[in-house]
Amino acid sequence: MEETISLKEIYEIVKKRLSLIVSFVIGAALLAAIVSFFILTPIYQSSTQFIVNQSQESSNQEMQIDQNTIRTNVELINTYNVIITSTAILNDVIEELSLSYSPEALKSNIQVSSEQNSQVVTVTVKDPDPALATEIANTTVHVFQEKIPDLMNVDNVNILSEAITKENPSPVEPKPMLNIAIGIVLGLMVGVGIAFLLEYLDTKIRTEQDVEEKLGLTLIGVISTIEADDIRRDPSTTTQPVKRGGFHHVQAKKTGTN
Template sequence: MELNEYVKLFRRRLLMILFIAFLGVDAALLVTWLSPKTYEAHSTVFIRADSPNSSSYEDSQFTLQRVRNYPDLVNSPQVLQPVVDVLGGDYSVEALGREVSAENPADTVYVQVTGRSNTPEMAVRLTNLVTQNLAEQIRVLEAGGDRSVAIDPRITVPAIAPSSPTSPNPVVNLALGLIGGLTVGMLVAVAGAGRDRRIFTARDVRDVTGLEVVANVRAVTGRPQSKNVAHAPADVGSYRELLTHVLLANEGALPKVLLATAACPGADGGSARLMEGWAAFLARTGRRVCLVEADRQQQPAFGMKPTTRGLLEALGAGEPLSSVVVPVRENSLYVLPAGTAHVHPADLMRRVGPALGELSADFDVVLIHSRFDSRPLSNEVLSSVAQGALILACYGRTTDDQLDLAALELRALKVRPLGVVLLSIPRNRRKTVPTRALAEGETAVDAKTGEPTVGVAGGGKG
C-alpha cells in the first residue's frame, strides 16, 4: 500500500483506532494505580583533600582521582551493616544493597547517594544513614594511607522527603499507553485491510470512489401489490432526496435513460424495491416513467404476473418496445418486461441501443435496474444508451472492493456515475444527506409536493 492509501485507511478506521488508543490509556491508568509506589531520596557528600606540602591544584587533582572509587563503597558490608542494625526488621545487607546506590558526577568531587523505599520517610532515613556511614568509612580508609594528605568527606546536602513517587510515573505511563494504543489500532486497521471492509458512512463511500451518497434508504420489507403502487414501500423522503441529488449531479436535468446497478451480490431484493418505489414516486410527480426489467431471472416488478412478451420478443420481431410495455398506472407508470425469447448476443448489442432510444422519446425517464451480469441487459449492453448511473450499496454489507469495482467498471464503459444510494440503513442509524443550496436557475424538487422547482437569485434549498 502507498502512503495515501494508508492515510485513507486510517481515516476510515479512525473511530476504531481511537477506541483502541483509549483502551491503551485505560490500561496505563490501571497499571499506574496497581503498581507499588517507589520514593527516592538524594544526598550529597563533598570530598575535600588538604595537604600542607602541595598546592590547591594538586589537592584537587588528588581528590578527583580518589573520589572515583568512593561510590563502590556504598554497597559494602562495612557501610550497610550498621544501617541494617539500626533499621532491624527484615532488612539484610543484600536487600539493602538493592535499595541504595551512589555515583560520582564527572569531573566533580561530589558523591551523590540515592536511597529508595515505599514511603518518603523511610527513603529519607535510609539515605541519610547510608550517607553518614559512607562518609565515616571513607575517613577510616583514608586515615591509613598517606597521612600527609587529609581527606575530609562532608555531607553538604542531606536527604529530604520527596514530594511524589518516582515510580510509577503517570505521565510516562499514559504517554506509553496512548502511543501503544495508537500503534495497535493502526496495526489492526492494516491487518483488517486485507479482509472485507464494509461500507457504513458517506465518508467510506467518498474515500473509496470519490462519489457522494445521494440518498440514504432505511430498511424496508414487503413488495407492492399488483398495479397498486400506493402499497409500494413508502420512503418518500428518501425518494425526494434521491431525485434532488440526481438533478443536482446532472446539471438540473433528469437523465432520459438512467441505470441503477447493485454493488452488493444478493442485494437484488432491496434494490428492486427501491427502484419500484422511486419509479412510483417519479410517476406521482407527473412524469411518464418506464421501469425496464434487465434480468429475466428477477421477479416481475410491482408483483405483476409473469408475461411471455417483453423486450426480447419485440427485438426479435422488429417491433417497437412501446408495443410490449405494461401499464401500471395509466399515462404515468409503465414496466417493460425482459421477455423470454432468444436473441443472438450480437443482434442484441446492435438493436437494443436504438430501441431504447426510441422508447425514451415516449417517456420522461427510463429506469433500468441492471447488473454487470444481467441477462439479457447487462451494463455493457446498456452502456451505449445510458446517460448516467446510480450505484446501489448495502449498509454494512457492501465491501470497499465491491463498491470500487462497480464505479471503475461504469467509468470503463464511459457511463458517468451520478452517486451512491445507501440501502437498508437501520432506522436508528439513518442520517439525511445534506442538500446544498440551489444556484439561480438550478432545478430541484419541492420538499412537500415533489414537483420540480427552480433556484432563484440568493439561493434556496432543494
C-alpha cells in the first residue's frame, strides 16, 4: 500500500527536528566561510584586448574595408582563439617570463573570448599574483602578435588595450558570499533530508494513531498517565512514589495515632 504524507505531517516533522536542521544550516555556512576566507587561495585576473583588422600595409594603400573583409576577420578569430593558447605561443611566454607553469597549466589560466560578430578579442588571465596575471596577459598577446605573420602569413592583429594592475586589486575567486549562500542551501537540504530519514527510521509507538497504523490494531481504550502530584491526597495519608523495577508504584503510609 502506497504511503502518503500530508503537509501537516511535514510541518510536524520539520518542527520536531528544527534544531537539527538549524544546526546543519549554521554548520554548513560556517564551513563555507572558513574555506572561503582561510583555505582557498585568492585568485586575481587581468585582461587585455586586441583587434583583428586590416594590416598596416593595406591601410597605407587605402583599401576600402567591405563586408567580405570584415566577415573574413571575424571568421579568423575562431582560429586565433586556438592559436593564442597553443604550445607554440605559451612556450615563448613561459620562457620570456621565466614561469614555473607548464604549457597545460598556463593554458588553464587563460581565457580567450570575443563577442559575436565582433573583431575585438579579450584575453583574460587568472593568477594568485595580480601583477603576474597582468604580465602574462600582455606578454601572451605580444608574442601572439609577433608570431601570427609567420604562422598564418597575415598581419591583421593590433593591440587595442593592454592589461594593467590596479592599486588595490580585488580577487575574483573565491566568492565568499556566494559560497556561504550555497552552503546554507546545501545545509538546509541535508538537514531536512536527515530529519525525514530519522523520522522514517523511528519505529517507536507514541500515539494512538501509531498503534492503528503500525500495529494494525483497533484502539478500544486509552489509559492516561497520572503523575504523583495529580493524585488527590487524603489529609490523614501521605503518598510517596517509589520506583521499583522500572515502574512507578505508590506506597501509602497511614499517619496519626493508633
